[in-house]
Amino acid sequence: MLSRIADSLFWLARYMERAEGLLRVTTTHNLLSLDKDVNGPLTWRSVLETFTSVTGEELNAIEGNTGAALKKLLTDATNNNSLKSIIGKARENARGIQDYITKEVWEEVNSFYHLINQPALDSRLSNYEAADILDLFTRHSVLYTGITDITMARGIGWGFMNLGKYIERCLETIVLTDKQYAVNQYKVDEIKDIMQWRHLLMSLSGYELHLKTYRSYQYTHDVLHQVLFNEDFPHSVIYSLGRIDRHLQDVTKGYISEENAALIRNFGRLHSKVKHLEIDDLNNQTLKPFLEDLRHDLLHFTNLFSQKFFSYA
Numbered sequence: 001m002l003s004r005i006a007d008s009l010f011w012l013a014r015y016m017e018r019a020e021g022l023l024r025v026t027t028t029h030n031l032l033s034l035d036k037d038v039n040g041p042l043t044w045r046s047v048l049e050t051f052t053s054v055t056g057e058e059l060n061a062i063e064g065n066t067g068a069a070l071k072k073l074l075t076d077a078t079n080n081n082s083l084k085s086i087i088g089k090a091r092e093n094a095r096g097i098q099d100y101i102t103k104e105v106w107e108e109v110n111s112f113y114h115l116i117n118q119p120a121l122d123s124r125l126s127n128y129e130a131a132d133i134l135d136l137f138t139r140h141s142v143l144y145t146g147i148t149d150i151t152m153a154r155g156i157g158w159g160f161m162n163l164g165k166y167i168e169r170c171l172e173t174i175v176l177t178d179k180q181y182a183v184n185q186y187k188v189d190e191i192k193d194i195m196q197w198r199h200l201l202m203s204l205s206g207y208e209l210h211l212k213t214y215r216s217y218q219y220t221h222d223v224l225h226q227v228l229f230n231e232d233f234p235h236s237v238i239y240s241l242g243r244i245d246r247h248l249q250d251v252t253k254g255y256i257s258e259e260n261a262a263l264i265r266n267f268g269r270l271h272s273k274v275k276h277l278e279i280d281d282l283n284n285q286t287l288k289p290f291l292e293d294l295r296h297d298l299l300h301f302t303n304l305f306s307q308k309f310f311s312y313a
Contacts, residue, residue, distance in 0.1 A: 006160045007310040008093040014164035015090035020141040021172040027134045028202040044069035052079050067126035084116045102151040112140045159250035170240035177227050178291040186287045197223045204235040225279050241271045270297045
C-alpha cells in the first residue's frame with residue numbers, strides 16, 4: 001500500500017475518534033452543568049483548556065457562557081481542534097482515498113461534514129436546542145463507527161485505520177485521566193465520592209460499567225483501575241494498547257526488517273510498562289509522572305511509526 005494511502009486511512013480514523021471523544025466530553029459537561037457540581041458551580045474552563053488554545057481574557061470571558069463555549073468547541077473554524085475543524089480534516093483525508101474506503105463510509109463522513117457546516121448551528125447552540133444538536137452529532141459519530149465496522153474489508157488498510165483509532169483513544173484516556181486526578185492533587189489514597197469521578201467516567205462511556213463492576217467504596221482507587229487496567233473496558237489504556245499491538249502485528253506481518261523489529265520492540269516496552277504494572281505501585285507521588293511518561297512514550301512511538309510508514313516526522 002502506498003504511504004500516502006496508509007497515511008490518509010490512519011488520520012481519517014484518528015480524526016473521527018477525536019471527534020467522538022470531543023463530543024462525549026462536551027455532552028457530559030453540558031449535562032452535568034445543569035446540576036450543581038461537587039466542587040461548586042461547573043464552568044467550561046477545564047474542557048476549553050483541553051480542547052482549545054484559548055487563554056487569558058478570552059478563557060475568562062467564555063468559561064461561564066455555555067453558548068460561547070459550545071461554539072468554540074464545536075463550530076469555531078479558528079479553533080484547530082473544534083468539531084468543525086476535525087470533521088473537515090477527516091473529510092479531506094477520506095476524499096483522497098475513496099477507492100480504498102467503502103461508499104458508505106465516504107457518504108457518512110461527507111454527511112457529517114455538511115451537517116457541521118450548516119450556517120444556522122451557531123444560533124441553535126445558544127438556546128435550548130444545544131442538547132439536541134449534541135445528540136445529533138453523537139448519533140452521526142456512532143453511525144460512522146458502525147458503518148466502518150460492518151463495511152470495511154479486513155486488510156492492511158483496516159490495520160492502519162485501527163492503529164489511528166486506538167492511538168487517539170489511548171491518548172484521550174491518558175489526558176482526561178490526568179486532568180481529573182490533577183483536580184484531586186493525584187491523591188490516590190484519598191477517598192472521594194463517586195460524584196467526584198462521574199465526569200471522567202461519563203466522558204469515557206464508563207459510568208454504567210463502573211457501577212456494575214466495582215462494589216467497594218474506594219472510588220479513587222477503583223476508577224484508576226478501570227481507566228488504566230480493566231481489559232473489559234473499551235476505553236481503558238490497556239485495552240487500547242492491546243488493540244494497537246494486534247494491528248501493529250497486522251501491518252508489519254510478512255515484512256521482516258530491522259526497522260520493523262525495532263518499532264515492535266519500542267511498542268513492546270510501552271505495552272509492558274502498563275501490562276506488568278501493579279496498581280498499588282501508583283500512589284500520590286508516582287501517578288503524575290507515570291501518566292506523563294506514558295503519554296510521552298506513546299507520542300514517541302507514534303512519531304517512529306509515522307516515520308517508518310508515512311515518511312515524515
